[in-house]
Amino acid sequence: MIEFLIEPLTYEFMRTALATAVVVGLTASTLSVFVVLRGWSLLGDAISHSVLPGLAFSAAFNLPLTLGGAVAGVVASLLVALVESRSRVRNDTAIGIVLTGAFALGLVIISRIRPTVDVFHILFGNVLGVSPQDLLLTAALGFVVILLISLFMKEIIAFTFDPLFTYVVGLPTNLIHYSLMIMMSLTIIAALQTVGIVLVISLLVAPGATAQLFARTLGQMLLVSLTVGVFSSVAGLYLSYYFAVSSGGAIALTATLVFFSAMMLKRR
Amino acid sequence: MEAVKAEGLTVVYGRLKALDEVSFTIPSGSMTAVIGPNGSGKSTLLKTLIGLVKPAAGSFKVLGSTIDKMRGKVAYVPQREEVYWEYPLTVWDVVALGRIKAVGPLRPVRKGDRVVSQSLERAGIESLQSRRLSELSGGQQQRIFLARAMAQEADLYLMDEPLTGIDAEAEDRLLDILSDLRKEGKTIVMTTHDLSSTLELFDNVLVLKNRLIAFGRPEEALKTENLVQAYGSERVAMHLSDVRRVAGWR
Numbered sequence: 408m409i410e411f412l413i414e415p416l417t418y419e420f421m422r423t424a425l426a427t428a429v430v431v432g433l434t435a436s437t438l439s440v441f442v443v444l445r446g447w448s449l450l451g452d453a454i455s456h457s458v459l460p461g462l463a464f465s466a467a468f469n470l471p472l473t474l475g476g477a478v479a480g481v482v483a484s485l486l487v488a489l490v491e492s493r494s495r496v497r498n499d500t501a502i503g504i505v506l507t508g509a510f511a512l513g514l515v516i517i518s519r520i521r522p523t524v525d526v527f528h529i530l531f532g533n534v535l536g537v538s539p540q541d542l543l544l545t546a547a548l549g550f551v552v553i554l555l556i557s558l559f560m561k562e563i564i565a566f567t568f569d570p571l572f573t574y575v576v577g578l579p580t581n582l583i584h585y586s587l588m589i590m591m592s593l594t595i596i597a598a599l600q601t602v603g604i605v606l607v608i609s610l611l612v613a614p615g616a617t618a619q620l621f622a623r624t625l626g627q628m629l630l631v632s633l634t635v636g637v638f639s640s641v642a643g644l645y646l647s648y649y650f651a652v653s654s655g656g657a658i659a660l661t662a663t664l665v666f667f668s669a670m671m672l673k674r675r
Numbered sequence: 676m677e678a679v680k681a682e683g684l685t686v687v688y689g690r691l692k693a694l695d696e697v698s699f700t701i702p703s704g705s706m707t708a709v710i711g712p713n714g715s716g717k718s719t720l721l722k723t724l725i726g727l728v729k730p731a732a733g734s735f736k737v738l739g740s741t742i743d744k745m746r747g748k749v750a751y752v753p754q755r756e757e758v759y760w761e762y763p764l765t766v767w768d769v770v771a772l773g774r775i776k777a778v779g780p781l782r783p784v785r786k787g788d789r790v791v792s793q794s795l796e797r798a799g800i801e802s803l804q805s806r807r808l809s810e811l812s813g814g815q816q817q818r819i820f821l822a823r824a825m826a827q828e829a830d831l832y833l834m835d836e837p838l839t840g841i842d843a844e845a846e847d848r849l850l851d852i853l854s855d856l857r858k859e860g861k862t863i864v865m866t867t868h869d870l871s872s873t874l875e876l877f878d879n880v881l882v883l884k885n886r887l888i889a890f891g892r893p894e895e896a897l898k899t900e901n902l903v904q905a906y907g908s909e910r911v912a913m914h915l916s917d918v919r920r921v922a923g924w925r
Contacts, residue, residue, distance in 0.1 A: 444762055558781055565772050568762050571753060575725050576776045576827060577746035623807060625763050 415648045424534045424601075427542050428640035428658070431601040434549035434594050436614035436636025437556055440628050441587065443615030445567040449499060450487065452608045453506040454588065455595045457483030459513025459604060462529065462596075467520045473548065473596050480592025481585055483509055532603035532655030534644060541600055548597035552590045563587070564625065601640065602655040609659035610636060613666045620673045635665050676739055678703045678831050678862035679724060683733030686719055693719040695886040696733065701879065703738075703830075704860040706853060708867050708874055708893075711883035711905050717866035718754075720883065721833045724864075725751050738830055745831075747776050750824030752834040755816055760809050767804040769819050770794055773826025790826050798822035798852060814845025821852060832856065834865040838873070850876055870902075 415421040442451050461479025465472050483505055490501035517526055528536070537545075556563060566573045566583045574580045591611070598607040614636040615628070622628035643658030650657070679701040686694040693716045701707050709717050722728040724735065726742035738745045771784040771791050778784050784791065795801040798818045803811065811819070817837050824832055832853075838846050850873065853863050857878075867873075874880055880896035882888040882905050889901040 444759070446759075561772070561775055561778075561783060562780065564764070564768075565775055568764065568769075568772070569753070569758065571725075571727070571751065571757075572772065572823075573775075574727065575746065575749065575751045576773075578775065619761070619763070622763050624765065625768075628763050 412645070415645065420535055420537070421644075421648065423537050423539060423542050424644055424654070425641065427534060427537045427545050428601055428644045429637055430542075430546050430549045431598045432610065432614075432637035432640030433633060434552050434597055435607065435610035436632040437553055437629065438590060438594050439611050439613070439615035439636065440618065440625070440632050441556075441563060441567045441615075442591070442611050443619055447591075448608070448612045449502050450484065451591055451611045453487060453502045453509075454480045454483050454591050455604045455607050455611075456506045456513075457509035458592060458595050458599075459529065460509055460516055461513075462599075462604075463513050463516035463520070467516065472599075473544070473593070476596040476599075477589055477592045479509070480595065481588050484585070484588040528603065529599065530603045530605045531653055532599070532601050532606065532658075534601045534647070534654040534658075537600050545597045545600070548593045552593055552597070555586065555590060559583075559586075602658050606655045606659040609662045610639065613639070613662035617666045617669045620669050635662070635669075639665055676703045677701065677736070678705070679735065679737055679864065681724075681733070681735040684720075684723065684730050684735055685732040686716070686723055686728055687731040688719075692885055694723065694730070697883070697887045698733075699881060699887060699890045701862060701864060703862050704857055705878040706857050706863045706865075706876070707879045707881055708865055708877045709881045709883060710867060710870065710874070711888075713868070715884045715905065717868075717883055718835055721751065721835055721864070721866060724833055725749060747827065748829055749831045749833065750827050750829035752817075752820045752824055752832065752837060754835045755813065755840065757835075758816075758820075760816070762808060764808055765805050766800060766808070766811070766819055767791065767795070769808065770798075770800075770804075770822045770826050773823040773828075777828070790828065794822040794825040797825060797855070799848065812841075812845070814841040814848065817841060817845070817849055818852070821849070825856075830861055832861060832863045832865075834863065836866055836868070838865070838867050838869050846873065 416425065442448060457479050458476045461475035462472055465475025486505045487501045490496060490504060491498055562578060562583055565578065566580065570580060573583065594611065595604055595607050598610060602610060614632040617635045618628040618631035622631050639662035640658050643661040644654060646652065646661065647654035647657040677700050682698050684694050684697040685692065697720070709720060711717050719728060723730055724737060724742070737749055742749065771788065773794065774784045774788060774790055792801065795804055798821055800815060800818050800822060803815060837849060857863060874893050874897065877893055879891060880893045881890045882896050882901050884905045888905045889896040
């Protein structure tokens, strides 16, 4: 068993991949708690798909990928809000329109200006190709997200529990809302190489959802979510190594299986 | 002093006039019930007063100033259906949220915070403080949000349908707490579709049907002609036995 776990780590690329997977698991599962409690799973999906045109645009003009991705994520959440308020459509419809539109725009930009870029890796991750610089960027993004959440924990709790209350007491509701959108975008970019932008939503939803099945307090929920997030990332990575399958697929699948197992366990 | 002063308040949703030139003045230290049928603009009125819905015409002041200056001094208690009760918070956690502005950013609300414990005590829920939200009865849920408003140290309490779906005993407890707040000079405005004898406990009743039908002491505001204008004659007949109990109404 020990050998089973240690053997892959004799390779440098696996050590880097493991470290990246742990960081991504920690970051995504912290945010996951609030994504699930606020009912933002679909919105998260829209943001993750919308990061694509931002990344493509940045790549085309040699801008930092993080900046392009973050801006695109916020623009997407603004667009969803705009479509919702300016027409009679409901939230899920607005999300469906923005999600596909943004994703299509991303593909069009990529196909036109960077035909060499491997779209498959952006969409579904390629954790085995993570360079030490990539790991550093992922760690920095993860650190920023987790730091912001811990510093403003009570404001984030207040907002995700009762946004109208935060508005009434005079807290900057829009600032909190869009900071959370930026944090989601940064997490998605951090997870780009581990699970890719299509599968990242599994790490933003499944850990929090699993935690909600068991946790009685928010502290417990964070703890369970973190455990599930890190476990899924690491277990998925090992699976992808031993079975030579897509790392993003293996991680997302593990997270999903953890949720279903937990649900069955809970029902008994 | 006036707690709320509205002049020609008009709110439009698309082609629908939710509020149509509504004017009234609510004095400080009073309790007002806002009644009217579904869709008569009751909730819209509260949402306008907290600044969430912008009036198309007219103006209002709360606590003698604009809502933007008085934010924090006005508390809003939402309808129970609007709250996600599965959120894993304890009663203490929710009441402590009322202190969020006073404590300021980057600091947690201390476990021994006096304002929080006093608010819990006054709402009669200190024994429930480590309970989860989802484990509470309707009346208890309502009192938690009232306690959060007290922890906020608000002067004006706007409550959306707090009496809906709670039993008579819970209603009495809630109204007792509200009378205590009124004695301290706090102002309470609540919407209700409960046309029962509880209305006599209020200083004023505001009858709304998108426009203002009546505003005044319960026995005046609840006159038959006002109720017929708001509800139509059938509904009034249905509630007649209840309404008859309101003091002074014939």
